[in-house]
Amino acid sequence: MEIILSKEAGFCFGVKRALKLTLKTLANEKGHVYTMGPLIHNPQAVEDLKNKGVLVAESLDEIKSGVVVLRSHGVPPKLYQQILDTGLKIVDAVCPNVKLVQKLVAQLKQNGYTVVVVGEKNHPEVMSVPGIVEGETLVIENIEQAAGLPWVKRLGVVAQTTQTCEHFRKIISVLLHRTFELRTYHTICEAAEKRQQNSLDIAKQVNMMLVIGGKNSANTSRLAQVCAMSGCTTHHIETAAEIQSEWLKGIEKIGITAGASTPPWIIDEVMDKLTAISL
Numbered sequence: 149m150e151i152i153l154s155k156e157a158g159f160c161f162g163v164k165r166a167l168k169l170t171l172k173t174l175a176n177e178k179g180h181v182y183t184m185g186p187l188i189h190n191p192q193a194v195e196d197l198k199n200k201g202v203l204v205a206e207s208l209d210e211i212k213s214g215v216v217v218l219r220s221h222g223v224p225p226k227l228y229q230q231i232l233d234t235g236l237k238i239v240d241a242v243c244p245n246v247k248l249v250q251k252l253v254a255q256l257k258q259n260g261y262t263v264v265v266v267g268e269k270n271h272p273e274v275m276s277v278p279g280i281v282e283g284e285t286l287v288i289e290n291i292e293q294a295a296g297l298p299w300v301k302r303l304g305v306v307a308q309t310t311q312t313c314e315h316f317r318k319i320i321s322v323l324l325h326r327t328f329e330l331r332t333y334h335t336i337c338e339a340a341e342k343r344q345q346n347s348l349d350i351a352k353q354v355n356m357m358l359v360i361g362g363k364n365s366a367n368t369s370r371l372a373q374v375c376a377m378s379g380c381t382t383h384h385i386e387t388a389a390e391i392q393s394e395w396l397k398g399i400e401k402i403g404i405t406a407g408a409s410t411p412p413w414i415i416d417e418v419m420d421k422l423t424a425i426s427l
Contacts, residue, residue: 149426153404156343160408162243166220169241180214188409189365222246222276256304267308294322303327309337310367350403351380359384361407368407388417
C-alpha cells in the first residue's frame with residue numbers, strides 16, 4: 149500500500165506561534181498560566197499543555213491570579229476588556245490572520261457598511277469579531293441565509309479564515325444581488341487555502357483519505373469536506389487508534405492530511421500504524 153502524506157499537513161504558523169508563546173510564558177512566569185478556552189482546537193495538544201501546567205478557563209471567574217493567554221482564535225471584545233479591567237497579565241497569542249479580520253470589520257463598521265462574516269456563528273474566531281455578540285455584525289453560514297439577507301445600500305464582507313474559497317465565492321455571488329455597493333476582503337488564510345488544495349490534489353490520486361485532527365477543529369472538518377466532495381472515501385480521525393483495519397482492505401493508495409492544529413507526533417503515529425498494517 150502506497151502512503152502519500154500532504155506536505156501541508158500539521159501545525160500552521162499561527163498555531164506554532166501560539167504554542168511557542170504559551171510555553172515561553174509557562175517557563176518564565178511563577179504564577180498560574182491560563183488560556184481562555186482551549187488554546188487551539190486539538191484535544192490531544194490541549195491535554196499535553198495541561199500536563200505541562202497550562203490551565204484552561206472557560207470563564208473569567210475561574211481566574212483569580214496569574215497570566216491569561218488569549219487563544220489563537222481570539223476572544224470577544226467585551227471579554228478582552230473585562231480581562232484588562234481585572235489587571236491580570238495578558239499574553240496575546242491570537243493568530244495575526246484572525247486579528248486582521250477583526251481590524252477590517254472594525255474599519256468597515258466605522259465607514260458605514262453593514263458587515264457580514266461568512267463563517268460559523270458559534271465558532272470562537274467568529275465570536276471574537278467586533279459586533280458579533282451584540283448582533284451588529286451579521287454571520288452568514290450558507291447560500292440560503294445569504295439569499296434571505298434584506299437589501300442594504302452598502303455591504304462589507306469578510307470570511308472566517310478557515311472557510312473554503314469555493315464556498316466564499318458562492319456566498320459573494322448571492323450577496324451581489326442584495327446591495328448597491330459590495331466591498332469584499334479575501335480573509336481566508338493562505339495556509340488554509342494551500343492545505344485544502346494540496347489535500348484535494350492528493351484525494352484525486354488515491355483510493356482513500358485520512359484527515360487527522362480535532363473533531364472540534366473547523367479547518368480540519370473543512371479538509372474532510374473538501375476530500376469527500378472530490379469523491380474519494382474519506383475518514384476524519386483524531387488519533388491512530390481510530391483507524392479500522394477493514395477500511396484498508398483493497399486499498400492500494402492512501403492519502404494523509406492533517407489540520408492546522410494537529411501535532412506532528414499524532415501524524416507520525418498514524419503513519420507508523422499504516423506502515424505496520426501494510427507490511
